[in-house]
Amino acid sequence: MKKTILMLLCAFTAFGQLPQRREFQEGNTTQLILFENSLPAKNYDLSTSDLQVKWHVLILDLLEQTTGYTPNVAARSLAYTNLAAYEAILPGYPNLQSLSGQLQGYKRPKEFEMDSSNFSAPLAMNAAMYRMVDKLFIAAPFVWMEKVMALKDSTESNLSRGKTPMTVMKSVNYGISVADMILKYSDSDGAKTEMFRSYDMNYRLPACESCFEINRVADLENTGPLHPSWDKNRTFLAENNSDFDIKPDFEFSKYKDSKFYASALEVYNTSKKVVPGSEEHLIANFWDDAATYTYTAVGHSVSILTQVLRNQPVSLEKSAQLYARLGIGLNDALICAWKGKYKYNLIRPIAYIKRYIDSQWEPVLLTPPFPEFPSGHSVQSAAMATILTETLGDSISFTDYSKYWVGAPRVFSSFWTAANETSISRLYGGIHFRPALDRGQDMGRIVGKNTMKLKFEK
Template sequence: MIKKTALVLLLSSSLIYAQQITPGNYQARNETELVEFEFVLPPKAYDFNTSDLLVKWHVIMFDLLEQSTGYTPNVAGRSLAYVNLAAYESMLPGHPEYQSLSGQIQEYKRPEDYDVGEEYFNDATAVNNAIFSMVDKMFATAPYVWMEKVWAFKDSVNGVLESQLDLVTYQKSKNYGLAIADLIYDYSKTDGGHQSYIRSYDMNYLLPACEACFEIHRQADVENTGPLHPQWINNRTFVAENNTDFGIKPKVTFSKYPESPFYKMANEVYEESKTVNPGNKKYVIANFWDDAAGFTYTAPGHSFALLTMVMRNRTISLAEATEIYARLGIAVNDAIICSWKGKYKHNLIRPVAYINRYIDSAWEPKLLTPPFPEFPSGHSVQSAAMAEVLTATVGDNQEITDYSKFWVGEPRKFNSFWEAADEVSISRLYGGIHYRDALDQGQDMGRLVGKNVLEHLKFRAD
């Protein structure tokens, strides 16, 4: 419930405009709605030949992530990565200062036929149609009413761009974007995660049985009978150097004895939970970064939302924006794979199971415990990878106002991507679903993933 006067930002196909509302006069609309508190963003006219095009497409995809069945964090991160890879590759003919990622990311070879040159080419038209085609393919379970928005936005942008171009340039660019989408989609089919939205839980996977081993918390996950994506560990990373868990393992050895370091680490979660109560800051933080599949953008989507909120206020060239979004997608996708390698390698018990067994049988965490092993924290890994990449490409000391969770409370404000990532990480302790070791070492893993993306991929031509 909105408890105070708020600002609803209504996103149309061409601009954002503001309307002051109160709880009494608020009504839902057909347009995507975002709610802000205590500050006003000025109206903005969108220029689809710039980064604005990616901003608008991501706002649409955030809705799809919320509304589409099977879009777990793993599936969401993978989908956003491939969509943005296609966007980047589709703009290349118009920008010889950039180069393809062919031969740089694993198993991706771009045929020479795609090197069509700058003549009669418009990057925005190619990008618009490449993103549309990828979204149409990747979000197969999206409700029809939401896919209507996808088609309508694509058509509206095409209409604007077609009016600005000669027929040959428009048609060539449109066809090129669609061809790149087909190329990238075919590439995506071979990574191990194709159509993974169809079945999230593996009912045939046998969880290891031991005192220290993860077990599914049935009160939270009565809808499934297996763990989430246990085979994700075999998915192909984009960067070869990220096909690893980096040798990161729990620093605290399992023990059930009260004087042991592990017991004390679990007891920290237990005692911390007593300070997390409705209305206080820790409670708000825990829920703000919950990012559970089915009603949020998911954690990878939330990372993309941070970038999108910055890009909404900082218009840059379309080419530069596709590079930044592509880097982020690659980093987040690889981060999830790395974290899953750690999770199903160590199969560490979750706090709820340990605390119920050895400390307090009636205790419940503030957040639902997800159905996969504890170490490392996936939120910590992917948000650290996000912060590493975006700090290098967008900048440090970047003011961010995150209004993506208006139903939780006021928007959260950060002075850098790392400040946001640190809050993402500690939120999992507040929520009662991770030990501190999983957070700290999860961030270490995410940093390494991000560094590899920055060091091993060359987007700019020599």
Template sequence: MRYVLCIILMTVCTFAYSREGAKNWKAKTENADYIHRAIKKVTDIMVYDIYSPPVASRTYAYITVAGYEAAINADPKYVSFAGQLQGLTPAPKPDKNKQYSFTLASAYAILTVGKSLVISEGRINAFLDELTKEFKDAGMPDEVFNNSVEYGKKVAAHILDWAAKDKYKETRAMAKYAVRDDDPGAWKPTPPAYIKAIEPNWNKMRTFLMDSAQQFKPKPATSFGFDSSSQFYKEALAVRNAVSNITDEQSAIAQFWDCNPFKMNVRGHVMYATKKISPNGHWINITRITCKKENADLVRSAEAYACLAVTLADCFISCWDEKYRSQSIRPETYINQYIDPDWTPLLQTPPFPEYTSGHSVVSSAAAVVLTKLFGDHFSFVDSTELEFGLPPRTFRSFNDAAHEAAISRFYGGIHYMPAITNGFEEGTGIGQFAINKLKMRKEEVAKK
């Protein structure tokens, strides 16, 4: 009798222990921090690999969509991006008879897609090994671990197949920008490195939400003129005067939003680069800050990243379409030739045409998307630039941050005012279009 009682007691204890163990690994692993870290790791690697803003936007879009498509299985309220994004078909579904950690599946999908889109694959492999070890060490059962990794791989393969059809590879072989020396108003490479024009064929890329690269074509750039009575001259003079009379606060704003992935520094005969985050990377980081402040769960965080990233990817396609249509000369080139040969901008001029301002386009669109997801008057402390030696800045809303990011380009001396105001309008239009088109919850689909 005692033997039977012992067996029963041991069985009960084992069952209770296994249930407690299951509860413990879920408490340790099923949270959004893993996808925050995964996306930050891809950001860090893109900074290291010196990704241009358009190429970074493409990478962010695919990794975050992969993360979202894997994560939504954890919450039945959410629906897929399939049928909403250009060319995206439904991702593989998990087996209803198997148990998964969709946190692990999502992080694995993000990093697997990221590994295929960055140069430094080894850095992602090392991080992936570190991350998966944490899931195992948390006590996740082998079966759940293997199911989750396998599902993450399937989602990643599906997204990479979709990405392969976006014309990115084709644009690598297209004609480069030809400098037009015969046109005084056309863009020309700027000091100190005189880098060739970045991504002149980006408007050939498949869009994510927009119907075409021209859907949000902005107002035309100001007609070129070198006479002091021309509007173009007046706009250039305004840039020159703003930089020459800049305040400490304006300088701090310009530096905070510089977001130049490859700034060239010259010291005597030595030239070296400073690597920094891109404009879209800055807003991806703001999204992480926002999700953490809001204590957003896995799926809501994945939703925020993906909605923002696909919108900003379209922003770069739209903005770059205009840049290489108008091919507008940068303030540095114009001012040195027609106003002041010794003038230099506060910020280093990026290597592509001036109109419209990319940071104005992406920042205004980002503000629209994040306001939709987290509300207006959402105050936050932006510590994005802390790792690059700049102190945090506080904002009362996403819109406040967007306006500051836009005007920073004028303070920095790299854009005329119309590129900022018209670029802001362009991005706002793209953002509004995105939030109206994207339906992430089943109740939104039902109202459609």
């Protein structure tokens, strides 16, 4: 049954038939529609965070629709796009400083220093985000790139009202130039070609009792392991170029009196409660975030910020910092997670349970083609919660409409409430042992705290 559903989802995605978030113009009011759950009408003020909100609503759709957009590729593209958006507005905010010298390998040329005369920060940001999306989503279906161009053009037209031709030309050209500079910077991070080939068929996973093996039931494409070299990519922050010596809490063992067996048994026994209609089943599916028919786990984290800012707009200056910091943290979080995954190459629950507990067992979620430890969902969501809690506060409540086809929107009292649910969802889904969740969150906290060291203001 699960395989049938997955194949139908893939087929729907291929023909663009899955219901999508979409924005449309109705009179002078732009509305955001999420499947059956319609949010209240909203008048967008493009001089505020609304500008980035509108762009990210479309980017989230692109993450679903574009071939090759694994969680890793999504994190990278979101990070560079929002870095360009931030760097593009600097002439308009003398109190802000470039991240040049703070990020590994990034040096902003002096010719990009410019005064604020005849300059519009929103116009520059709009141009920069368009340029980044146009280049990073090169494999996106044409119909979606038409939407990208339409958003760029309509936003530029809106923002140009009352501006001199010199201001429009100077701001737009500046934004494009900044984006081109960031794209050149991105070329040297080791991941430039990863969106075109996510799997390395020449990579040979180690073979041993405790080693990860690809689950061919779930792996319909008969691929190799996903991004086995991603751990070698450049992190934005030098402090994040590490797995922080975070390792599994116990040695592998197949014996019933061992901690490893007990951990596997927890997954097995928990799965019996994860039945359709149960809270555990809803949570597992709400945070599934599989590539090709969702916008991935990191996209889900960015969606949370986007939904918060849609309801509680902030200044363009603040939103640029929020999106840039979050994108950088999520990118580094997945590189750190991949360092652990391919260092320990730990077996997944499905292989262990079938071999030592119940040969007929199947988890609720399909097992992805990369090693178990640590949980990437846990690492990135903990990084998200660390960053957003420290920047926005620990009592921001929000309703998450991200997975409208799973069930009712979920309400969270804080970013950590959402992150903790993200993490436990992987146990409910049957694809992670608990130590991968707990230690993964430890890793994400470190990445998040390191990312908070970035200085945006002079």
